[in-house]
Amino acid sequence: MEKNRLKLVLCWHMHQPEYRDLQTGVFKLPWTYLHVIKDYVDMAAHLEAVPNAKAVVNFAPILLEQIEEYAKQVSAYLQDRISITDPLLAALVAPSIPADLEDRMKLVKDCLRANRERQVDRYPAYKKLVKMAEWLEHNYDFLDYVNAQFICDILVWYHLAWMGETVKLSDNRIKHLIEKGSSYTLHDRIEILEIIGEQLSNVIYRYKALAKRGQIELSVTPYAHPIMPLLLDLNSTHEAMPNAPMPDLKAYPGGEERVVWHLEKGVQTFRRFFGFNPEGCWPSEGSVSELTLKILSDFGFKWAATGGSVLHNSLNLPENETPVGIHHPFKVKNTSIPCFFRDDGLSDLIGFEYSKWHGDDAVSDLIKHLEIIAANEPSDSVVSIIMDGENAWEYFPENGYYFLSALYKRLTLHPHIELMTFSECLKSKVEVKPLNRLVAGSWVYGTFSTWIGDTDKNRGWDMLGDVKWAFDKAISAKRLSEKQIKAAELQLAICEGSDWFWWFGDYNPGEAVSNFEKQFRLNLANLYRLLGEAPPSYLALSFTQGFGRPAMGGAMRPGTQS
Template sequence: MSDKKLKLVLCWHMHQPEYRDMQSGEFKLPWTYLHVIKDYVDMVAHLEATPAAKAVVNFAPILLEQIEDYSNQVSGYLHDRIAIKDPLLAALVEPSVSADPEKRLKLLRDCRKANRERQIERYPAFRKLIDMADWIEAHQDSVNYLNAQFISDILVWYHLVWMGETVKLNDNRVKRLIEKGSGFSLHDRIEIVEIIGDLLSKVIYRYKALARKGRIELSVTPYAHPIMPLMLEIDSAREAMPGVILPAISHYPGGEERVRWHLQKGLATFRHFFGFEPQGCWPSEGSVSQRTLQVLADFGFKWAASGGNVLHNSIRACGIGEAVSVHRPFKLGSAEIACFFRDDGLSDLIGFEYSKWHADDAVADLIQHLENIADYEKQSPLVSIIMDGENAWEYFPDNGYHFLSALYKRLSEHPRIELTTFSEYLDSAAPEAGFLPKLVAGSWVYGTFSTWIGDADKNCGWDMLGDVKIAFDKAVANGNLSEQQLAVAQVQLGVCEGSDWFWWFGDYNPGEAVSDFEKQYRLNLSNLYRLLGEEPPPYLALSFTQGSGSPAMGGAMRRGNQL
């Protein structure tokens, strides 16, 4: 056994796409506030509870803006009775239930969107309501026989099961409502909104407070989460997928200008919420290319990170052998920026396997892997575990509470493992970075861009984006937009350029998720055309992709390694 210390970075990426109709301000999907009350509050609570723990927490700027909007809307309702612009959240405070059968059915469908094993089955009272809702879905002519109490109870329970485990353990209001179990009143529903408001208003500050104390490092993603390498050069997809079929557009018009806009806007948003400049950038989906790293270096970032398979592809392309340690940062050519690479195997164990294990066994297994790495490596290694900060935990018992509690405790106490951050590692007397003569463009998913381009439906999405960008450029060149109109159109274009729409296009994804995101994408594009003073093309009135698949974890996550 070696006495070398292994340095470990846990990097949690917090990200939701723009769910608002940017013209009306209405939230079309509720996932931002639901992940706040379940995941973002739990994740910060675990860090608060373990003073010796350290981590990197990365925020997509467009997520921060939505959290602020939700917080303001809930505050506006509670203080001035201003309507909330999220249908599901607003339903909690509606004095009476709509008589419209379609609205009732939609509400029941929305309240069934929870993990069956971990959220629904855990609470018999909620399971009974969901069983009834399932029956009504199969017998829709019965929906008018539902009374208001059923709707009230299923709404309250849905929000209770989405509460974080640390909230359930510490908030007496939540404890009381769970114990009550049924017969929820309007007062109870308003109390749920008050709880949600408390969580929304404090969550960003809690991360900021930990960063000020040096307990975490905060980093940033480009504003609306675009795939920067593809915007800079669509052909970069061929570097890891030589035979890929690309969209009809040979390049994204003005791609570098748009990448720089997302970075500038993202940094400004980060400063607004946290009051300082981040030193690191998790490029959207860990997507990197040689040109992307150079642009990030131009913006003064000290580090970026990507998937382990990007490094493996690059090592093979450089012909420098597979014996090169992946557990350290690398630099490319003359660029000053260091690039860290995710240990895909360890990250995927947390994301896809450990939810099936007892928490103590899972943490012991992870530590055994880390000890083996420390024994094997000749120099003190830096291991990067990088993953979504929200999507895995609903598959764990009690939202990952036992796993995360044990993880931070065991790691922070381990004599051979040192939790650190990327910037702290670079500032320490760490080994020099490795040198890469060439970087093969790719992402943290399989080391390729196959999740966002190459499929016929994904390519169709890119061609639609290319069409609206050409219309945007034409409107700007003709001077059709005032300064204020241009600023609004820039943001709307940024939303259209986000990665999430392309992620979900394709029949291998679940039908409902594909439909939700495809509708949102067409709405985003249509809104931009109208801002430019044009009628949207007729094809935007028609669905262009449908899903029928059943991927692991519902498709919200992907493995770093393809099975």
Template sequence: MSDRPLRLVLCWHMHQPEYRDTQTGEFKLPWTYLHVIKDYVDMVAHLEAVPSAKAVVNFAPILLEQIEDYSNQVNSFLHDRIAIKDPLLSALADPSVSADPERRLKLLHDCRKANRERQIDRYPVFRKLTEMAEWIQTHQDAINYINSQFIADIIVWYHLAWMGETVKLTDSRVQRLIEKGSGYSLHDRIEILEIIRDLLSKVLYRYKSLARKGRIELSVTPYAHPIMPLMLDMRSAKEAMSDIQLPALEEYPGGAERVHWHLAKGVQTFKHFFGFEPKGCWPSEGSVSEATLKVLTDFGFKWAASGGNVLRNSLNAVDMTARTSIHHPFRLESADINCFFRDDGLSDLIGFEYSKWHADDAVADLIQHLENIANFSTEESVVSIIMDGENAWEYFPDNGYHFLSALYQRLAEHPRIELTTFSECLEQNIAAVMLPKLVSGSWVYGTFSTWIGDADKNCGWDMLGDVKKAFDKVVSSGALTEHDLALAEKQLAVCEGSDWFWWFGDYNPGEAVSDFEQQYRLNLTNLYRLLGEEPPTYLALSFTQGSGAPAMGGAMRRGNAIY
């Protein structure tokens, strides 16, 4: 048993892909602002409430830009009545709540996209409105007999259900609107927009303020969240899965240059919002390879992190598993950067199991696991709990309020557990274990199977390869102005994001697959048009459908494939 407290790093990754049609500026999906008002404000409020708590919070740069855009749009509407380019959010301010029957059906459909047990059924009025909306969806002619008040009330309730628990407990405006229950006026709907404006405009400053005080560490991912190892060398997917089927593309053209672009743009964007350069990088999806760590070293990052199975695969490759704990920083012999590895078991308990437990029991169980690790540690250890910072909480009662409150408070007070950050661990000179070899992989299963290998995912890569070749041809011709080149580079980055490939495949839910593959085809089409090229005809056709029912709707994965 070590004399030092067990160091624990809680790392929350905040990430949404680019949901805008970059040609029109319209948000095609509302998840960025909904997660702001529910999850990002709740997480920072929990951290603010326990001064001795610490955590690492990672932001995808393309998410930061969308938060800023939403904040500016809502402000512009409230001050100058400039239209908001998000159909669901703008519906709050529509005086007639849209008289168009198709638009009304779409609103009723969209206002049911919430956790049924935790967000809808929690409120009897919202549950009743939802049941009526479901009936209307199966009897669509009835939409002509539905009045505007019904539409207004379900839109209001949808946004109230998505409000963070800390907002519901502290904002008297939200409390009044919940208490009112029905008959919401245009004034009420404008008031919700004002609440959303306040949350959007302050949320990033609140994180920045905690970082300045040393209470959290902020870190970054590459700009649009690409899978860097696959861009650097697509064959790296074979290191953890030798039989994986690669796309016909085989190699992403100019991948190293694009990785450098994403990292440089990501750091630039991060610095724009927070005023300093990050010390650490959570590579998109914890995806790492030896080449990736070398690039991160060149960019000056002091730490990176990945999944526990990446470490296990790497230790197995050099016969170090039997004598090496995962609870340390590691350093690849060929790259001067420390790498921390996720404790998949503990992280997945939070993500998939504790939502079914009483909050006090769940926190006690987690602490028991940590105490067991401390009991068997003979040297300074660092446990890394790394997980999605936004999608788990809707499965908990009250958006995880009771669990997170108890978690931070009990950990901060625990005599044998020290909440810390990755950078603080390095500043305290915790010895890194040298790693002779790194087997490429991600935090999901230790492989890249979530993003490549499936026929539909490979098709997506081949489409991306086609547009990249068109991009390279047009750029080399010198046909683009400096301004148009910058737009095309950014649009290419959006196409290179990991999220599109995450959702391709029939094991995912049909509606989510449809939403993301449509957005992907739109992104590729927009890039061809920016290049002055005619989009291929295949972009007019859907190429992947889903019919699965994965846990948590497919928005999260377990670190291990088999439990």
């Protein structure tokens, strides 16, 4: 009798934090729209090109809202010339360049934030502009002599470099602009904005259509991407890191209530965009604990997923038996939700290694690993490859085009591998193995070390705790209107997001640390103002700096610590 095919789930997690200053509406960083035009549209196109392929795509609700806002703003500009609140996107179509030299230099420097090898050096015209811009950084006095054409051209090239490969291959307007190379006009720049607007307006619909066809399963993350186990119990940190230093804050006040708020708001937002309730939840950063899984189960989710290191840590406990084969969902005692565990090794090969390989060789290597698992593990095994859906591809040639094209085509044709979704795996009655105890952790190293446990991250928690006490006090005093409470709840949710804590710490790059800690302090200050209080003076001072050069710029981390 022929052995069942190995079940493989590819899960792509799409998420960006809230980059707007909610009080002014200004986008402080452009990463949401740049990842739409480069990664989210490419990922949809690769699935559309191979109708038999399957995947799980997870969206953070706060990302969906930002995509919607960008689409509205670009449409309003193109129709009625209403200004765009993202400074970089607004500069793309500005009729003149900034008069102030510092503003001019900031704009030029913003157009350097691209992968040097894959996005800049690929285009000689862009490479030349970047070299000139880098010279200007060291020869600031010459900015007076920089003409408008230089800034217009580098703005155009920046957006061309960030354009998705599937768009570059299929859109004749983009092909023409790349071939033109220089001397871009305002008409050219407005044409790029029109293309960007098309991608922003259509991208969510494309995923909705893929889900309707049954080709993908759409899942959700709590609304603003908080680390739920830490909101529920800061001391869950010690389950995987017994000696980790902790913040002065002993417990996050009202944490369970906030977790439920993020879940309710997240599902409500997801349903507004896609028209149905999701069956599965990828908890922010795959962060789980026994209490987190119980809450997800009570909330009605049919599955959750996390990192392989969490399973590894849990199986080291004496209460748990080591199973035959680990590629299975597990159900923790006293919960009713199956939890899938990421194959960290295979996922990290894609995230950190295969960008240096020829696409076909990388896919062959991945398939070889899968064939070994299929030959050596039980017949109903499920391999879960779970990855950031956006940050890896800029390190691949052509934004991962050849790797992803070959990946889907070859996996759908493989006689011993079957692409599935998590819900399909459960419906096909795969064995769900028991787990007596779970060690709380995330997909990064199986711990919470990325968000808590060092001086700067702990300081962030103490600052967040301070504003939460102020929030609770204002609510109990009943001095806020219903409208003010809703605005404060939303601002609090933004402050609770995981991304700010991710970037705190000197091992991260200086610019990223500065950008994110500034926005964290701004978010906290905005919340105090919404509560009718003056922000504490410490919010005027930077509390963390970065000096590191981590792999992939620090936007991704491997699942296991080497």
